[in-house]
Amino acid sequence: MNRINQKLQEDKKLLSIYFTAGYPQLNDTVSVIQNLENSGVDFIEIGLPFSDPLADGPTIQASSTTALDNGMTSEVLFSQLKDIRKTVTIPLIIMGYFNPIMQYGVEAFCKKCAEIGIDGLIIPDLPVLDYNENYKAIFEKYGLINVFLITPQTSEERIRFIDSISNGFIYMVSSAGVTGAKNSFGNAQKDYFNRIAEMNLKVPQVIGFGISNAATFQMATSKAKGAIIGSAFVKYLTENGVNSISKFITEIR
């Protein structure tokens, strides 16, 4: 069974962290992952940086630019992660925009992911139907889970469809917006979280975008299976460095 599915069966709320590969320093990727696992994080999204990250706010844009300036590429990331499964057991997901993956070759990219022990991909700008028609077979061949996003504006019909073709979890974008840390959630979010919870979807939901601290984590996971912290973690990493990662994680739960 895929590590993501195993993890989703555990009887607890899951904490996931997003970080940008090759940031703050090019060779920090592996130590960030190890530190996150040692701090008790349940799974990790490794951000493959892109020059034009449309769905990201200023924090992740900046970390992506730095990572690219540091020399991060798909090739470099794969070589950094070559032995990652010797030390890390939690699920690892690569989150990246479609163009770099397309240039690498979708099949070659998936093959490489499988060799290394990556469990899934999140490609925010790969359309659901395009995936279903052109790439699903490749993902399945290499045992990779593709994670789809939904937002407060996604129609019920579309959520049902996305649920039907998902085999890991659904990534619930917390509110209409690009990535970026928020301190609290309002009533609109609570209603949305409740609405989705009541749909009794086939796959579990993990909430991301705007989760930043213990309060937002708790609220997000009151209904959903887990939550993902991105910008707030990247900001913390920028200010405090790789060695203080465990402090950030302990304060979340």
Added chain:
Amino acid sequence: MSYFVDENGYYGKFGGAYIPEMLYPNVEELRQNYLKIMQEESFKKEFDSLLKEYVGRPTPLYFAKRLSEKYNTKIYLKREDLCHTGAHKVNNTIGQILMAKKLGKNRIIAETGAGQHGVATATVCALMGMECIVYMGEIDIARQAPNVARMKMLGATVVPALSGSRTLKDATNEAIRDWINNPVDTHYIIGSVVGPHPYPDMVARFQSVISEEIKWQLMEKEGKENPDYVIACVGGGSNAAGAFYHYLDEKEVGLIAVEAAGLGVDSGESAATSVLGNEGVIHGSKTLLMQTKDGQITEPYSISAGLDYPGVGPLHAHLCESKRAEFVSITDDEAMQAGLELSELEGIIPAIESSHALAIFKTKNFKKEDVIVLNLSGRGDKDLDTYIKYFKL
């Protein structure tokens, strides 16, 4: 082979809608409604009447006698530079503001490079009393100062794009992020035939009035609808799409798309996408774009802000791959000289974007009996600073 968009939003293998889920409802709403709305009688009537009374259409098809004599061929200029606000861009913004109204949106966002599209958007927002936010690269704000002032005077908020190369590409990213953040009340008026389906098709249709007019105007002047060549510059490709549109299926009409070579195609400072680009995804569309081997989008360069874009629309990618259109690249220097030449020979100061198209006559020989229509996409007022610096006027 069809050169028009298919039902899935593709031109051959190019096009589609590579957008994050956050944009799906907006783009889908537009996709489901744009053709229906454009076909409504009330829409057509208002669009046509604004183009006539407000924009000043039809724009003249002007026989450029002295230019023709110099190059020993027959050159007509389609005078989009005479449109209200100074470029073809307003054809599209008139169409899209009416579309936005039909869709019940009250907040308008746009990106701009040269500032022409920003001005054209700010103008129609003033006309309709709608809120207008224009994203513009910090570098373009500096080199197109008069247009920034015009937008402000028209009541628009100009927001500098500070990321990446701080030009058109980055302004587009910021506009898309704004749309993600404001999914309900906002319509994004894209300024060219780029972006996710249905934008390339919708913008091409709004601009197609250019070739619709050329056809009957040329019939009046030459007794035939079809010229031997239609020539236009290509940034994203909207003025070219409009000038080519009704000729796409007319095989006898040669289509020439002129891109900006910047300091030269091999100089590393260029925006000649058809030469330097390959297939990829930019701003929601699968098309030709300039990128690294690793799929990072590279920063283009052209002296002309309106051509300083690392991609072309999917229609143009298809026209290029299928060889339906010939793609030519023109350097900064060639364009600047051509701009000066038109000023001196015809008393028309062109936008530097259009000057790129005009430079074709120095690089390609036409026959004496050829009838050529060159789309003069805009006027040079906004570029005076650049002309002054370049020619030390």
